[in-house]
Structure formats: structure tokens, C-alpha cells
Amino acid sequence: MSNAAFTRLPGFRDFVPEDLAVRSHIFEAWRRVSRRYGFQEYDGPPLETLELYVEKSGEEIVSQLYNFTDKGDREVSLRPEMTPSLARILADRSRALPKPIRWFSIPQLFRYERQQRGRLREHFQWNVDVVGESEVGADAEILAVALDALRELGLGPEAIRARVSDRRLLSALLQTAGVPEDRLLAAYAVIDKVEREPPEKTLERLQDEAGVTPAQAGEILALFQNPGLDRVADRFGDQEAVAAEVERLRDYFSILEAMELGDFVEFDLTIVRGLAYYTGIVFEIFDRAGELRAICGGGRYDRLLERVGGESLPAVGFGMGDVVLTELLRERALLPDLGRELDYFVVSVGDEARRRALQLAHRLREQGARVAYSLRGQGVRKQFKSAESEGAREVIVLGPEELSQGIARVRDMTSGEEREVQLEELERGP
RNA sequence: GUGGGCGUAGCUCAGUCGGUUAGAGCGCCAGGUUGUGGCCCUGGAGGUCGCCGGUUCAAGUCCGGUCGCUCACCCCA
Incomplete structure (x- = not known):
């Protein structure tokens, strides 16, 4: 022991x-x-x-x-x-x-x-x-x-x-x-x-x-x-x-x-x-x-x-x-699920996207959202695994492709559905 | 305070008659080529077998003590 x-x-x-x-x-x-x-x-x-x-x-x-x-x-x-x-x-x-x-x-x-x-x-x-x-x-x-x-x-x-x-x-x-x-x-x-x-x-x-x-x-x-x-x-x-x-x-x-x-x-x-x-x-x-x-x-x-x-x-x-x-x-099984919960986990691809992702995370947090991301450079697969284990409801993917269009890809971790959202819109909040 | 039961990996447990380097599943970490989680595959870390002493050529295994946990009693925030 x-x-x-x-x-x-x-x-x-x-x-x-x-x-x-x-x-x-x-x-x-x-x-x-x-x-x-x-x-x-x-x-x-x-x-x-x-x-x-x-x-x-x-x-x-x-x-x-x-x-x-x-x-x-x-x-x-x-x-x-x-x-x-x-x-x-x-x-x-x-x-x-x-x-x-x-x-x-x-x-x-x-x-x-x-x-x-x-x-x-x-x-x-x-x-x-x-x-x-x-x-x-x-x-x-x-x-x-x-x-x-x-x-x-x-x-x-x-x-x-x-x-x-x-x-x-x-x-x-x-x-x-x-x-x-x-x-x-x-x-x-x-x-x-x-x-x-x-x-x-x-x-x-x-x-x-x-x-x-x-x-x-x-x-x-x-x-x-x-x-x-x-x-x-x-x-x-x-x-x-x-x-x-x-x-x-x-x-x-x-x-x-x-x-x-x-x-x-x-x-x-x-x-x-x-x-x-x-x-x-x-x-x-x-x-x-x-x-x-x-x-x-x-x-x-x-x-x-x-x-x-x-x-x-x-x-x-x-x-x-x-x-x-x-x-x-x-x-009596009356305790609700009290696991970890995040509103967003931000996944980034490449250095440039990573910097932008930090800014995005910061702005989302200022709105009161619960946000996390990998603290070191990791492969996308690995980042998704972290998102899963940290209880993220949605994952925001930011890579070179998205950056060039000014959008982010937002994946719902329950349904698996993915949609494209204007970065500005995301940062403006609900 | 009194009595019973139990202590092996983070968790649940296996470990033969005492015999060499103590195992499994789950979990954890890493990997499965820097664009997608759950499933899967590969690898790894992690144990002075609660602790101290005794018996023995040899103890996770037997004995004693001790500490911890647990159940009951006492009592009851």
C-alpha cells in the first residue's frame, strides 16, 4: 500500500x-x-x-x-x-x-x-x-x-x-x-x-x-x-x-x-x-x-x-x-453524475493556430465558459482523447484550413456532429 | 472501552503443500506518422505482499505483537 x-x-x-x-x-x-x-x-x-x-x-x-x-x-x-x-x-x-x-x-x-x-x-x-x-x-x-x-x-x-x-x-x-x-x-x-x-x-x-x-x-x-x-x-x-x-x-x-x-x-x-x-x-x-x-x-x-x-x-x-x-x-443511487465538465476543449493544429487558439480560449473564458486545451503540443488524436477524458461537451478545432477562412470547426462530443462557425461569432458569445 | 473478521499494484482480486524473478482485469502513462474522441492493437510505469519480530535452508503463505480498515457491543454529534 x-x-x-x-x-x-x-x-x-x-x-x-x-x-x-x-x-x-x-x-x-x-x-x-x-x-x-x-x-x-x-x-x-x-x-x-x-x-x-x-x-x-x-x-x-x-x-x-x-x-x-x-x-x-x-x-x-x-x-x-x-x-x-x-x-x-x-x-x-x-x-x-x-x-x-x-x-x-x-x-x-x-x-x-x-x-x-x-x-x-x-x-x-x-x-x-x-x-x-x-x-x-x-x-x-x-x-x-x-x-x-x-x-x-x-x-x-x-x-x-x-x-x-x-x-x-x-x-x-x-x-x-x-x-x-x-x-x-x-x-x-x-x-x-x-x-x-x-x-x-x-x-x-x-x-x-x-x-x-x-x-x-x-x-x-x-x-x-x-x-x-x-x-x-x-x-x-x-x-x-x-x-x-x-x-x-x-x-x-x-x-x-x-x-x-x-x-x-x-x-x-x-x-x-x-x-x-x-x-x-x-x-x-x-x-x-x-x-x-x-x-x-x-x-x-x-x-x-x-x-x-x-x-x-x-x-x-x-x-x-x-x-x-x-x-x-x-x-439509493441518488447521487447525480458529478464528473468533470467543460464547455469547450480547444484543439489546434500547428503553431499559428495554437496561438490563435489561446486567444480564443481566453475570450471564451472571459464570457464565463469552462475551457481547456492541451498544455503542450500534441497530435490531434491525442488532443481529442484529452477532450474526452476531461468531459468536454464540445471541441473547437482550429487549424490552418479554418484560420484561412476565419472559421472554427465545432464538434459536439455527444452526437459527434460537427459544424463550421465564424470565429468572430464564437468569440462574441451567446 | 470490549469482542469478531480482514490487510497482495490507484481499484477489484488471484497466488497450489512454505520453494527461485509475485500475477490478472480495470485505471494511469506512451505509441499506433501534426486533421478527429469513444472501440481496438502495442508497449510501459506502478508492490520492501500494512509494519515489527519469531520459526525455517527458504515466509505473501506458519506463529506472536502492532498499526489500519471493518462489523457488532457500549454510546450516540
Whole structure:
């Protein structure tokens, strides 16, 4: 293999033109959709103080930070997620900004952990946030942005689905079912695993970790075995706290219905999300086949800004990574041909024609055309081969014959058709 | 962090029981006479067989370690 002296760091990627083209394809879709919804792009530094993450993100993230001590003896970390930076930035200036604040970013994020499929030490993540709006319309808008971007990339409701829950509802349900308030987080952790663990295990863990009786554990488990907002309403709707949360979620779903995105979304109480700062509606978007990790995850985090020392502002947002998304698009053959492309390749015959060809190329480039030619004298056959491999749509042939008539021969490389065009006309442009 | 699988050319892979100078296809470069690409023909470059050590007269092949990749677990941006 390669000379082992210089290797890429594990979990990091090179982007050769072919790969960068895929990345750009995705970024461009993200930016287009962001702007369509009226969001503005921002960025921050990739390196932050370690402190920014220690308490805000939860213990799980902290143990996987890509952190170190810098030369000024500062404890620093490459950013593992964007939200704390956003909170920090807004803490300074949110007061002066018109609300709601609608910002997006495409940061490169880092984590120090063993890489596996869909999970590297570095990735790009599209972050979209609405800050300063507590109503459910903001929650719906956020999910709509995420879904529209995926649609833009060719993923319809047959390919992906958004699973939505609400921490407030879950908390109300769990407390109604007997989970003490100080055990809620522990209960979330159990529920997060409901899909992947056998029911007996869940029952056991609910008793051990969430501190409920066997009967209560059974009741909680039943909630997840019979999902559906209506069922929840039927069973617990008489509880005021639960009823209010159910009502809000119904609003949320009806907004998405109105946006014609209803086919993508479903209520799913097992969606918890690991991050400690979520406070309301949370969601994750998955491929329907269920083969890949989550493509996107987000939710409401109403307390984070004040915790970072800013104004108390409600916020909702999501992150969508490039790694899993690229895998899914590749799997579904949704990546367009992103090869080299040239408008013209100029082929010249002889020295005099070559000089004229350089002038022609220069003028075409001034018009914005993508133009290339052989950088050294080569036979016509060879020049045509280069034109082919560089993806030229048309080849312009300039030789003594053409020069004497003031024309150029233009060959369409797809059809093979060739026509004569006045040089002046070519240089004047379209 | 724990466990499994895999490392031979840029890519996909072959390589017999351990035996001499490690192969193929694709790709790349050059040529097929300075007027026409795709197809075709000819030639070429490119490998310390991931790395280090061990066994052996002899290691791509067997053993140990290590690094990398990968899958699962843990966890989840």
C-alpha cells in the first residue's frame, strides 16, 4: 500500500474532487433549502474552551471530546456539536436581534472515539435553529426544513420517516405512572433502549433504575408497545398535564399535514435523544429500511441559552450529518453524475493556430465558459482523447484550413456532429 | 472501552503443500506518422505482499505483537 510514513489520522477523510463533488452537492441542497425558509448562515471557531461543553451537553459527549491543552495552558476542545457555540454567540447579541432568530450553519464537528460505519471522528453537520419562539409552529418549521432538504436530495416519504416525541409528554406520562421526578433521566435511558432490549429486561430496568413497582413498570411498557397519540390520549387524557401535551403535539402534526409533509412523520414515544438539554418536542429522521443510523436529530432546548449566560430564550433546532446521508444517497443511487465538465476543449493544429487558439480560449473564458486545451503540443488524436477524458461537451478545432477562412470547426462530443462557425461569432458569445 | 473478521499494484482480486524473478482485469502513462474522441492493437510505469519480530535452508503463505480498515457491543454529534 502507501508509504506508511504519512498516513491520514484515523476517522478523518480526504476529499478528492470526486468526493468533494458529492459533499458540495449536499451542502448546496442544504443552503438552498435554508435560504428558502429565510435562514441566514453563520459560523464560529472549530476550537472552543472545554468548559463550554462540560456541563451543557451531558456526560456522554464529554467523554468523547477531542480535547487537549493548548500552548497557553488552556483546556480546549474541537467542537463536538454546534449548539453550545450558537448559545455562546447568541448570549452576547441575541438582545439586539429581531426575533425569531433563524440561523443555520454547516460546521465540521469532531469527536474522539473509535470509528465505525456512519460514524467518524470528523463530520459536517447542517445545523438549523429557530431562537426566540416557544410556540409549536417553530418546532414544526424546523422539522419541515429538515424534511424539505431530504426531499430536495431525492428522498421521499417512501425512503425516510421522522419519528417524533416530546420530553414534556414523556415526563408527564412517566410521572403519572409513578416515576419520581429525580429518576426521570434514568427512565429516559431505559426507554431509549426499549426497541433493542427484550421486554423482560425493560421491566427489570424500570424497577431497578427508575424506581417503580412491577405493576407500574408494566403500565409504562404497555405505553411503548401500543404506540399512537390517540392511545395515549385514551389512557391518560384525563390527566391535565398529559392532555395539554397531547394537544400541542396534535397541533404540531396538523401543521406538518398542512405543509403536505404528513407522510413523513409519525409519533413515537421511544425517541428520547441523548443530549441532556432537550426540553420539548424531539425528533429523529431515519431511513425506512432501518439499516442506517439516524440521519438527523433535533428538538427543543429552552434552557440552554440562559445556562450559557445569555438571555432566557426558547430555541429549537436540529443537526443533520453528512456521513449517514451520503451513505443513504449512494445506496439509493441518488447521487447525480458529478464528473468533470467543460464547455469547450480547444484543439489546434500547428503553431499559428495554437496561438490563435489561446486567444480564443481566453475570450471564451472571459464570457464565463469552462475551457481547456492541451498544455503542450500534441497530435490531434491525442488532443481529442484529452477532450474526452476531461468531459468536454464540445471541441473547437482550429487549424490552418479554418484560420484561412476565419472559421472554427465545432464538434459536439455527444452526437459527434460537427459544424463550421465564424470565429468572430464564437468569440462574441451567446 | 470490549469482542469478531480482514490487510497482495490507484481499484477489484488471484497466488497450489512454505520453494527461485509475485500475477490478472480495470485505471494511469506512451505509441499506433501534426486533421478527429469513444472501440481496438502495442508497449510501459506502478508492490520492501500494512509494519515489527519469531520459526525455517527458504515466509505473501506458519506463529506472536502492532498499526489500519471493518462489523457488532457500549454510546450516540
